[in-house]
Amino acid sequence: MxxxxxxxxxxxxxxxxxxxxxxxxxxxxxxxxxxxxxxxxxxxxxxxxxxxxxxxxxGTPHIIVRKYFNEPVANYEELVTKLSKHQFVKALAPFVIQKSIVRFKKRMDGVVLKGVNAELEKGITEIEHKMISGIFDLEGGCVLGVELAHNLMASVGDTLIIASPFGDRLGLFPRAKKLILKGIFDFGYYDYNSTIVYMDLKDIQSLY
Missing domain, CATH: 1.20.5 (Single alpha-helices involved in coiled-coils or other helix-helix interfaces)
Structure with a gap:
């Protein structure tokens, strides 16, 4: 013992x-x-x-590359090509984030637009596997969170209006774009589900 x-x-x-x-x-x-x-x-x-x-x-990349003071990256295609050759980079995708307003019929809400390349975004986040209705397809459309869809009382197939706070060339009217709601996601995170709207990178560039 x-x-x-x-x-x-x-x-x-x-x-x-x-x-x-x-x-x-x-x-x-x-x-x-x-x-x-x-x-x-x-x-x-x-x-x-x-x-x-x-x-x-x-729903968030591990690393975000930005310029000082959040200025846009003019030559982002070259940067994507250069970074993709790094041995420790598994996937990367360009994006644009802007605050905006989304409207469906008489309901509207403030949102955060995230313009992405749909195919590249699938390798960055789990958005494709978080869809609870519809599909992750941004061609002529958008996807948004389950809480935001509930607030707007919108369903897959409805047409939403995305309005930019910036005016047109004459500065008389705000820029707006009609997009079809292609899908609804649920990340299990209220802030994300109630504010984020994914749209195609080219569509958001035309607004801003």
Whole structure:
């Protein structure tokens, strides 16, 4: 018998009888319950953190390349070609993000437009696997989150109006574009589901 086990056995057993005393049993039970509760709480917190990280990263690239002061990258095609040759780059895709307003019938909401190349975006985010209605097709259309679709009371096949805060060349009217709602996604993240609208990169470039 090793030293630790010998000391533990002598301490746990009463002097008169060879069994645990009541006070010792209560103490051990309290320690057991406390440690178990701590382990369960830590496991739940770690699981929640991992799930939240997975949901957020599911719709966000690991690295974003920008110019200073968020200025547009004029020669982004050359940058894409150059970065794609790097040995540690698995996938990349150009994008444009702008704030805008989406309207369906008499309902409207402020949104964040994300203009992407649909085929390239599939290699960056999990958007293709998060569709709960319709498909991830941006040709002449757009996709948006389940919460935003609920707020607008819009369904797949409806025609939405995307309005830019910037005016036309004369500055008299805001630029607007009609797009067909091709699909609805659910990332399990309310802020993302209620604000993001995916549209084709060329369509958003024509608005901004």
């Amino acid at each position: 090793n030293t630790e086990l010998f000391i533990a056995t002598r301490y746990l057993r009463s002097k008169k009888r060879k069994f645990f005393s009541l006070s010792t049993a209560i103490a051990i039970g309290g320690i057991f319950v406390g440690v178990a509760a701590l382990l369960i709480t830590l496991s739940m917190m770690n699981g929640f953190q991992n799930e939240l990280r997975r949901r957020i990263l599911g």
